[in-house]
Amino acid sequence: LEGEVISVIRELRGKPISANLPIYVRFSPKFSAHLRESEVELIS
Template identity: 50%
Template sequence: MQIGDRVRVKTSVIVYHHPDHRNEAFDLQGSEGEITGHINTWQGRPISPNYPFQVKFGSKFRAHLRVDELESAETASTEAVSGEVIAR
């Protein structure tokens, strides 16, 4: 996954900072967004963050997610069109 890729949240991820659902539990599963950042260095040194991908959902909301919580939106839509169900 690279910056600019369209992604979909494939697992249940509960957040409390969504602007339309402030201070309420909101599940991001199924939401689509764009990767706007991949954090792997800090002050020039390599790091291993727990949530390395910054994903932008709409104009007001961003979240940091792990790679196992995301799938390519293009891949997911292709599978839906072909009608195939792939166990993962």
């Protein structure tokens, strides 16, 4: 699937966190997911 990275979660309410699934990706207007860095691949 191809999608767009919407955000990378690094902090919550101003405090640093270590999220398990930090990358928020939207694949279509109705489908999005939180993924690990190892599950994302850059395409150009």
